[in-house]
Amino acid sequence: MVKSNENGDFIHAHNEIVEKVNENMPDDEILYELADLFKVFGDTTRIRILYVLLETEMCVYDIAQVLNMTQSAISHQLQVLKQNKLVKFRREGKSVFYSLSDSHVSTIIDQCMEHIAE
Amino acid sequence: MVKSNENGDFIHAHNEIVEKVNENMPDDEILYELADLFKVFGDTTRIRILYVLLETEMCVYDIAQVLNMTQSAISHQLQVLKQNKLVKFRREGKSVFYSLSDSHVSTIIDQCMEHIAE
DNA sequence: TGAACATATGAACAACACTTCACATGAAAG
DNA sequence: CTTTCATGTGAAGTGTTGTTCATATGTTCA
Numbered sequence: 001m002v003k004s005n006e007n008g009d010f011i012h013a014h015n016e017i018v019e020k021v022n023e024n025m026p027d028d029e030i031l032y033e034l035a036d037l038f039k040v041f042g043d044t045t046r047i048r049i050l051y052v053l054l055e056t057e058m059c060v061y062d063i064a065q066v067l068n069m070t071q072s073a074i075s076h077q078l079q080v081l082k083q084n085k086l087v088k089f090r091r092e093g094k095s096v097f098y099s100l101s102d103s104h105v106s107t108i109i110d111q112c113m114e115h116i117a118e
Numbered sequence: 119m120v121k122s123n124e125n126g127d128f129i130h131a132h133n134e135i136v137e138k139v140n141e142n143m144p145d146d147e148i149l150y151e152l153a154d155l156f157k158v159f160g161d162t163t164r165i166r167i168l169y170v171l172l173e174t175e176m177c178v179y180d181i182a183q184v185l186n187m188t189q190s191a192i193s194h195q196l197q198v199l200k201q202n203k204l205v206k207f208r209r210e211g212k213s214v215f216y217s218l219s220d221s222h223v224s225t226i227i228d229q230c231m232e233h234i235a236e
Numbered sequence: 237t238g239a240a241c242a243t244a245t246g247a248a249c250a251a252c253a254c255t256t257c258a259c260a261t262g263a264a265a266g
Numbered sequence: 267c268t269t270t271c272a273t274g275t276g277a278a279g280t281g282t283t284g285t286t287c288a289t290a291t292g293t294t295c296a
Contacts, residue, residue: 018183021173025184030234031165037230039160043254044153051149055139060273065136066143073255075274085236094263094272104233111229112155115222116148118203161284178243191285193244212242212293 040084041108045069046077050105053087057099158202159226163187164195168223171205175217 025031040046048067052058058066064074078098081087088101100106143149158164166185170176176184182192196216199205206219218224 014177014180017174017176018180021170021176021184024173025166025169030231031169032162033234034227034230035160035162035165037234038156038165039253042153042157042160044150045254047149047153047156048143051143052139055142056135058135058139059132061271062132062136066139070256071273072257072275075272076254079274085233091263094270096273102233102236104229108226108229108233109152111222111226112152113148115203115220115226116151116155118220157283163284179241188286189243190245190287193242194284197244209293212240214243 037084040080040086041112043077045073046081047109049074049077049081050086050100050109053098053100054106054109057097059092059095059097061095063098155202158198158204159230161195163191164199165227167192167195167199168204168218168227171216171218172224172227175215177210177213177215179213181216 041050045067049063052063052066060074060078061071063078064071067074078087078089081098082089085101086105087098089096089098091097159168163185167181170181170184178189178193178196181196182189185192196205196207199216200207203219204223205216207214207216209215
């Protein structure tokens with residue numbers, strides 16, 4: 001399986017490197033969580049919702065207006081954002097106002113914006 | 119369409135807010151790009167590849183070994199990462215070594231890690 | 237140039253996700 | 267308590283995406 005060239009270097013697989021990298025990898029569970037979180041950001045509707053909430057809290061109906069989408073579609077996506085603790089909400093009469101839950105959101109978006117800008 | 123309560127406040131839609139938020143929204147094109155970039159991060163295989171490359175440059179075959187996946191699957195995903203300028207590569211003999219293309223990657227991943235850790 | 241190795245790529249299938257539609261839940265006003 | 271307004275949610279359909287398989291491209295060495 002493992003071969004060597006005339007210098008004694010491993011060709012395939014480079015087992016030492018492979019093993020060392022493996023040691024330093026986070027648990028799969030964490031990597032799944034990480035990918036799942038990015039998935040949440042990886043949808044245009046949700047990104048646009050987050051961008052709206054970056055400016056001000058807003059109720060479901062108004063978000064739907066701004067984004068020119070149905071109330072139902074927005075509500076579905078807000079549930080996803082809520083599950084991932086990216087937004088919080090408060091009830092005021094018949095309306096439910098959503099806002100960002102913490103400051104990581106803007107930092108994360110900003111970094112990706114920088115990458116795109118290059 | 120627009121109604122008012124006894125104080126003259128708009129109920130639905132809150133047009134002033136809607137219009138103001140709309141002015142400050144980035145172009146749709148940019149938001150699509152942003153979501154697309156997040157989509158790239160939103161896959162476990164690609165996240166794991168990036169994590170590997172965070173430590174050291176590595177050739178396709180070895181990445182496949184570390185992640186216990188087929189060479190083809192890894193190669194496909196590397197093309198996606200390449201298209202989005204998240205990785206660069208250099209050829210050395212028969213092997214192609216991949217590495218991260220800039221430092222945004224680690225910052226972005228770190229921020230999301232922080233969010234998860236909460 | 238032919239054989240062996242390393243990577244890239246097209247097609248197809250399966251799995252997943254987003255929107256729509258219909259309807260349920262919840263709140264407030266008469 | 268019934269109606270109306272605002273939001274939530276389940277099911278279904280469609281489109282997207284990741285892996286696999288087979289094969290092509292490209293490199294090295296004999």
